[in-house]
Amino acid sequence: MKYGVVVFPGSNCDSDCYHAVTDQLHEEAVYIWHEEASLPNGLDVIVLPGGFSYGDYLRCGAISKFSKIMQEVIKFANNGGYVIGICNGFQILTECGLLPGALLMNTSQKFICKSLELEVVNNQTSFTKTFTPGEIITVPIAHGEGRYHIDENGLKELMANDQIAFKYVNNPNGSIADIAGIFNKKKNVLGMMPHPERCLFRNRKSLNILDIK
Amino acid sequence: MFKVKVHVMLKDDVLDPQGKTVSHSLDHLGYKGLSNMKIGKYIEFKVDSTDEATTKAQVDKMAKDVLSNPVIEKYEFYMERV
Numbered sequence: 416m417k418y419g420v421v422v423f424p425g426s427n428c429d430s431d432c433y434h435a436v437t438d439q440l441h442e443e444a445v446y447i448w449h450e451e452a453s454l455p456n457g458l459d460v461i462v463l464p465g466g467f468s469y470g471d472y473l474r475c476g477a478i479s480k481f482s483k484i485m486q487e488v489i490k491f492a493n494n495g496g497y498v499i500g501i502c503n504g505f506q507i508l509t510e511c512g513l514l515p516g517a518l519l520m521n522t523s524q525k526f527i528c529k530s531l532e533l534e535v536v537n538n539q540t541s542f543t544k545t546f547t548p549g550e551i552i553t554v555p556i557a558h559g560e561g562r563y564h565i566d567e568n569g570l571k572e573l574m575a576n577d578q579i580a581f582k583y584v585n586n587p588n589g590s591i592a593d594i595a596g597i598f599n600k601k602k603n604v605l606g607m608m609p610h611p612e613r614c615l616f617r618n619r620k621s622l623n624i625l626d627i628k
Numbered sequence: 629m630f631k632v633k634v635h636v637m638l639k640d641d642v643l644d645p646q647g648k649t650v651s652h653s654l655d656h657l658g659y660k661g662l663s664n665m666k667i668g669k670y671i672e673f674k675v676d677s678t679d680e681a682t683t684k685a686q687v688d689k690m691a692k693d694v695l696s697n698p699v700i701e702k703y704e705f706y707m708e709r710v
Contacts, residue, residue, distance in 0.1 A: 474697055517700045519642065520645060520646065522645050523645070564700055565699075566641075589643070
């Protein structure tokens, strides 16, 4: 599998994702600069890493969605390519419309950085196939704006289509329905606030989320 | 030339913890009777144009597509010829 890790000005988990893929999963990975107008050939998975793309100006992910590379990422996802957005990457995926809803400031108004437990809700996807339904995994979070929000109809639709990937066991940020990560309808796009790329040693099983085969 | 003022606010059904916290603090300081405090964004800029209708349509599209996120936010704007 060939992974592409998109690098925006302000991304700060790009190297973590790259090394998780190459050193731990032993797959090929390339960095993709945000100004590129096309994707490298033969990509299977695109990772939108965490960080503060474009300084989080205006709204988290708001400027990134208009970058040249995102137009290609959107086409790639619409053609069935795998895309995973972590933290700021999740915010970008909701801003650009590949995933529904939006991420808001944590209810506590604090930046929260700690490991916590997630429940795997849907294991019938390429991202979650190595887990059992209801399995509890540990993944760290590190965000100030991770409160997932979606309107009532949107939430019903997420549940009806099995689009909820992970739920927090102890909701840290006020996310609606304890949601920590969601899929698109086709289940080829995953967005999540927790960072599986940081599970290289402790809680190594959580890294499987990035292992798409 | 037009001067444009855009207000972007969270929708009414979206919790605004910042507004809530500030409102509570003011209450503690003795400013009683405050409610529904929301904190939003104020954006101002100038547009070099003479046609009001075209500018209005352009600003509306900018506010909808870029300056606000319709999933969580609402906006309103004012224009004055300068």
